[in-house]
Each structure stands twice: as structure tokens, then as C-alpha cells.
Amino acid sequence: MKIDLEARSQEKYGRPLAELDDSAICAMLEDIVREHAATMPLNEGKRRLYYLSAEFLIGRLLTNNLIELGVYDDVKAQLASAGHDLGAVEAREVEPSLGNGGLGRLAACFLDSIATLGLPGDGVGLNYHYGLFHQRFVDLQQAAEPDGWLDRQDWLVRDEKAYTVEFGGFSVKSRLYDIDVLGYVRTTKNRLRLFDLESVDDSLVPVNSIDFDKGELAKNLTLFLYPDDSDDAGRLLRVYQEYFMVSNAAQLILDEAMERGSNLHDLPDYAVVQINDTHPSMVIPELVRLLVDVHGFEFDEAVSVVRRMVAYTNHTILAEALEKWPLESLKTVAPRIAEIVIKLDELERAENGSDDAVAIVRDGVVHMAHMAIHYGFSINGVAALHTKILEDTELHPFYELYPEKFSNKTNGITFRRWIMDANPALSGVLDDVLGTDWRTSCDLSGLLAFKDDDAVLARLDNAKTQAKASMREFLWETQGVRIPEDAIIDVQVKRIHEYKRQQMLALYIIWKYLDIKNGNIPARPLTIIFGGKAAPAYTIAQDIIHLILLLSRWIAADPVVSPYLQVVMIENYNVSAAERVIPAADISEQISLASKEASGTSNMKFMLNGAVTLCTLDGANVEIADLVGDENIYTFGTSSKEVERLYAEHAYDAHAHYLRPGVKLLVDFITNPAFLALGNAERLHRLHDDMAWKDWFMALLDIEEYIQKKEQVLADYENRDAWRKKSLVNIAKAGAFSSDRTIRQYNEDIWHL
Numbered sequence: 001m002k003i004d005l006e007a008r009s010q011e012k013y014g015r016p017l018a019e020l021d022d023s024a025i026c027a028m029l030e031d032i033v034r035e036h037a038a039t040m041p042l043n044e045g046k047r048r049l050y051y052l053s054a055e056f057l058i059g060r061l062l063t064n065n066l067i068e069l070g071v072y073d074d075v076k077a078q079l080a081s082a083g084h085d086l087g088a089v090e091a092r093e094v095e096p097s098l099g100n101g102g103l104g105r106l107a108a109c110f111l112d113s114i115a116t117l118g119l120p121g122d123g124v125g126l127n128y129h130y131g132l133f134h135q136r137f138v139d140l141q142q143a144a145e146p147d148g149w150l151d152r153q154d155w156l157v158r159d160e161k162a163y164t165v166e167f168g169g170f171s172v173k174s175r176l177y178d179i180d181v182l183g184y185v186r187t188t189k190n191r192l193r194l195f196d197l198e199s200v201d202d203s204l205v206p207v208n209s210i211d212f213d214k215g216e217l218a219k220n221l222t223l224f225l226y227p228d229d230s231d232d233a234g235r236l237l238r239v240y241q242e243y244f245m246v247s248n249a250a251q252l253i254l255d256e257a258m259e260r261g262s263n264l265h266d267l268p269d270y271a272v273v274q275i276n277d278t279h280p281s282m283v284i285p286e287l288v289r290l291l292v293d294v295h296g297f298e299f300d301e302a303v304s305v306v307r308r309m310v311a312y313t314n315h316t317i318l319a320e321a322l323e324k325w326p327l328e329s330l331k332t333v334a335p336r337i338a339e340i341v342i343k344l345d346e347l348e349r350a351e352n353g354s355d356d357a358v359a360i361v362r363d364g365v366v367h368m369a370h371m372a373i374h375y376g377f378s379i380n381g382v383a384a385l386h387t388k389i390l391e392d393t394e395l396h397p398f399y400e401l402y403p404e405k406f407s408n409k410t411n412g413i414t415f416r417r418w419i420m421d422a423n424p425a426l427s428g429v430l431d432d433v434l435g436t437d438w439r440t441s442c443d444l445s446g447l448l449a450f451k452d453d454d455a456v457l458a459r460l461d462n463a464k465t466q467a468k469a470s471m472r473e474f475l476w477e478t479q480g481v482r483i484p485e486d487a488i489i490d491v492q493v494k495r496i497h498e499y500k501r502q503q504m505l506a507l508y509i510i511w512k513y514l515d516i517k518n519g520n521i522p523a524r525p526l527t528i529i530f531g532g533k534a535a536p537a538y539t540i541a542q543d544i545i546h547l548i549l550l551l552s553r554w555i556a557a558d559p560v561v562s563p564y565l566q567v568v569m570i571e572n573y574n575v576s577a578a579e580r581v582i583p584a585a586d587i588s589e590q591i592s593l594a595s596k597e598a599s600g601t602s603n604m605k606f607m608l609n610g611a612v613t614l615c616t617l618d619g620a621n622v623e624i625a626d627l628v629g630d631e632n633i634y635t636f637g638t639s640s641k642e643v644e645r646l647y648a649e650h651a652y653d654a655h656a657h658y659l660r661p662g663v664k665l666l667v668d669f670i671t672n673p674a675f676l677a678l679g680n681a682e683r684l685h686r687l688h689d690d691m692a693w694k695d696w697f698m699a700l701l702d703i704e705e706y707i708q709k710k711e712q713v714l715a716d717y718e719n720r721d722a723w724r725k726k727s728l729v730n731i732a733k734a735g736a737f738s739s740d741r742t743i744r745q746y747n748e749d750i751w752h753l
């Protein structure tokens, strides 16, 4: 592809490139990429993958697409010679708000890898107008506002396809929008297909508020991702939204299969459906419904077709995230689907002679994961430990029934976005040291040969310094905070949740604050960076954010401590922020309660960018530890086996741990009089009492060992030479976590495209 920006500028704006502002250039580049992508043919193949997901956390697309098209350097140079900076232009792009956390970002990395490997597979989801909320901090607390990202974006292309979705008592029309998904230096593409409601009404959403009329279903279904489900109306809306998503997806799948020659009896030869967690699991009864009611299949044959084409990925063992819908809700939303679910339940009970433990419908409640396992041909976990826990405990009765359906697919991340795009300095060093093959092979193991090469270690260190400079600039411009140049950068960025234990890092901060107050002056400044959103209905998570913001302000105002300790909580953490922060990190905080984090994917991004991991043996951390070896990672904490035993035997006594002298001091600091005066007393008391009496995710169990480990990490950082080697080994071993590897495994074991 050849681009002449000067000519384009004249053509589009009638002005020379040098006179355009950054927004105009951004819009022009988006046009150029979109128009070029429109001419690219789709990846072809008899069998097509449909990756169904409630979330696609795709991030900004311009830089990524310029890289994929192989024109990034050329565009950058043309802009530079007209006096423009591509970085400033990129910052003008609005980030799509179509996802929440790991599950959504995984879907985005997968789309990139599927396209890069040239496989025929599209993402299918919803076009949320306000997406996930935009986070602001007001009075040291999270405020949730609508994120009107759709107003200023240029990537969506309206598709001709439109369907009718029948709900109980009314029906709606849908409308399909596509975003082209380009692979790395490929001439063919895939798409992200986003369904919208033809009758959607943005004006239902008040200015600056995410409260809207949940009753206006024909107008509100595609307004928000995960509307608040703390009341019945909210929960019902989720079911409507999910059914809207899968009914459209199922109609699209049948349509396209028939266009390509399927008689539907052979549908599994034409389509395979991967359902990303249970949110799209109603696609199973919906496919059955379409085959029976619209295409005249016998029920049994419809079921046998669907059974051969649907696969399910589990992303959690947390009970709260395993969806269970009241059968009554299904009857309200889609009566025919409720009927089919009941028949699927009866059929399963008859076939397996099985009991309530694995039933789809039990006590009037529909267990979506159970349906997906019985009627899918594959179920996978997302890291080795997670899959083992599913097989041995959480889903053990299903494993006994269908051992052959279970497999592990350890998550991965795309190197195009997470080094080439996010960390150009490191990318350049890798190009020079290894050649450019790593960009597609994702094999970085060649670096190991340079472990004792001072010149290479110095260049890697220099790349880290450049990434830190970029992050410092970002944090200054967007958050108004200054980071000391020589600070150790210690980062925990992820959704705010008790199991991820941001509160444990907050306790460490209290400990460190008191330690400095006691006269133990650190060798150099430590900057601890948090980022993440808390679900608006999740009170304790909001309280944790409040504590972090309070600590941040309190420490910044302390003249003795602030030169050595700084706490930053990034407002509205998103993919764009992650791209600036992760490359700059020295320490990657992965401190979930063992057994609770299915995999984690930021752990992989940090490692790839040369951070050293401080972690519990949870999720994919276990695999990172195995790869890099003891001397290149810091692990601590109670094992997942022991944690499972504590839960099973109700043997964890939070209060006993709280009463230990060193621990009580830290927890009680949350409600010290100065904090109560400066912050929100209700939030602080609630958080204090929760930790002192309940501590469901056992932060107090691991806190002392965590503090010790962290101090060891900080001491080891001072041995600069040894630390640089640790960093190099982490980068060198990260190839195992390329999402290209993950997608090859999905394709070889499950999809067979």
C-alpha cells in the first residue's frame, strides 16, 4: 500500500498537510485505512469461526492498523516532514468503549491473531452506544458517567444485514455494523460484527448519568455494556440484551452458511461458534429454535447439529460470575427459548440419568454454564491451573461425564499491540538484536544468548527509560501528576475486585508509609500506580478506590514521606492508558488470592515489556514462574490447594488474623481520625470492618509475607546488573504467551478451520 499524504490533504481539505491540525490528520488517516480495508477480500475457508462475546475491548485502532498494513514508519516520516507528530495525531482518536476487562481484551487479542494467521473468523457482539461507563474521581470517589464514544468514531461500516428479534410480546429490528480486522502484513481480513437496535434512542441517557429508563426495551437494549444488575429490572435487561445478541448472531450464522452452500443439515461443516463465557450461551437454544421453527428440522436433529458446532470457554470460578437466570425471566424475555431450554434439560436428564448437580434447570433456575457444557462439544479453561481446578473441583461432575470435552487453552496477548505499538523503543532493540522475524514468530528466546552482554543489557535498560519518559508525559498530561525520574515503577492495573486484592497493596502502602515515618529512608523513590474501574453496584470495590485515593492525597501532602513514596490512581484506566503504563513498569503486581484469578493477561503484557513479576501462584502466574525460574520472579502466598481447603472447611478466621499486632495496626490505620475527617467515614468504616471481620479473599492471610517479599524486590532492584538480567529473561520467555500460539491451539484442537 502506498500513501501520499500531501495529495490526500489537498484532495480532502484543499490545504497543504503542514496546515492541518491533529484532529483533521487523524480523521484523514482513518479514512485512508478504512477505504483501503474496504477493498481487501475476506479470509476464506469452508468452515467459519464465529467468536461470540459480550465484550471486545479493542482499544484505539489507527496505530494498530497502520502497523498491520506495514505503513506506520512511512506515515510517521511523511507527517514529520510536514511538521507533525504522529503520536499527537493518534491521541485524537477516541477509544471504543466495548469492553470491561480481561475477557474483552482477550477477545480483541484473539481477533488480531485470527486475522494474522489468515483464518476465516469474525467476532460477533453488540454496538453499545455508551459502552462501559467513563470513570471520574470526584471527592476521592469513583463517579460513573456515560461514555459517548460513538459520536466521534470513524471505523464502523454499516452492513446490509438486518434481522428481526422476537421477544415475548414484542419484536425489534436490528442493524449490523462492521469493523474491519486486519492481520499483520496480510492482504485479507476478517471483521468485528456489532449488532445494534434499529430503534435505539440515545436520548434515554441523561447527561452525566448512567441511570436510564430500564423499561423502554425497544429503545435501550444497546445503550450500555453490563447495565447495573443490582435490581430485578437490571437483571431482566441483561437477559434481553443477551438474547438480542445471540438471536442476531444465530440468524447471521445460518444466513452466511446457506449463502456459502450449506443445506443446514451439514451446518457444522460451515460454522463453529466459540462462546466467550456464558453471556452468549443462549445461542444454543436459539440455533435449535431457528432450525426447528424456521427450517423445519425435527427437534432431535436440530440438537445433534448444534451439539457439533458450539464450544464454550470458562473464564471464572467465582460463583457470582457464573450466570444463572430464573426460568421465569427467560419465559418473559423469550418464551420459546424457555420451552427449548426445558426440553434440553429433560433430554439431558434422560440421556445421562443424571441428577440435580449437573442439571440445566434446577429449582426454577437456569444454569447457563451447565447448558453450554452439555450441549457444546468443547469446554476449556484459560490457564493450566484454572483448567485443573475446573476438572478436579468446580466442574468435576461434568468432567466425569465428558472428560474428552475438557482442555486447557492458556491465554495469550498480541505482540503487535503490546510491543510493536505500545513500546516502540523495545521493539527497535529487538529488531536490532534479533532481526524482525520475532514480529510474526513471536519467538524472543534468542535474547537469552545476550544475558551477559553489557551492550544489549544497556540497550534494554535504555528502552525502559524511554518507556518511563513516555508514561511520565502521559500521567502529567492526563492526570496532572509528576513522577520522579528515578522512581521504581510498581503497577497494579485491572478491574477493582476484592479477589484481585488491591486492598492488600493498600495495606502495604500503609506499612511503607509508617516505616518511612519511623526513619527507614528508602534508597530511591517508589511510585505505586493503580488503575481500574469498579462495577457501580459493587460497594466494597468503591470503598477500596476511596482508600487508594485517600492514601494518594495523604502521602502527597506529607513532606517527610512524599519524596520516597507516591501513590497514583489513574482515572478512567483503559487500553490507551495500559499502552503507556505497562511498558514503563519495573514491578508487575499479580497478587490475587490463589485459585481465584482464572488466568490474568496483564501479567503476560508486563513480562513481555521487561517487568519482573511479584505474584501469588495463581492463574497463568504459575506458568510464568515455571518458564522464567525462581531467580527471575517473586512468588509468595498461600497455595491454591490450601485456600480451597480453607473455604471447604470454613476454616479461615479473618478476625484472628486481624488481631495479630502487626496486622491490626495496618487495618486500623484505615479509620484513623485524620482519614475519617478527610475522607468518607462510612466508606472507611465499612472497609475496615469488612477486612477485620470477613476478609473473604484472605488479604490478611498473606499480608506479612507479601510485605517481606516486596521489600526483598526493592532491595534486589538496587543490584542493577542482576535486575537487568531478570528483565531480559522475562522478555525472552514471553513468546509462550503470544495469542498466535493460543489461537493455533484453539484451531488445532477445537475449531479445525
Ligand code: 26Y
Pocket (backbone or CB within 6 Å): 100, 101, 102, 103, 104, 106, 226, 277, 315, 316, 320, 321, 322, 382, 411, 597, 598, 599, 600, 601, 619
Ligand atoms: C455478567 C457478569 C456477571 C460478568 C461480567 C464480566 C461476568 C464476568 C465478566 C468478566 C470476566 C473476565 O473478564 N474474566 C477474566 O477473563 C480473562 C480472560 O480469560 C482472565 O485472564 C481473567 O483471569 C478473568 O478474570
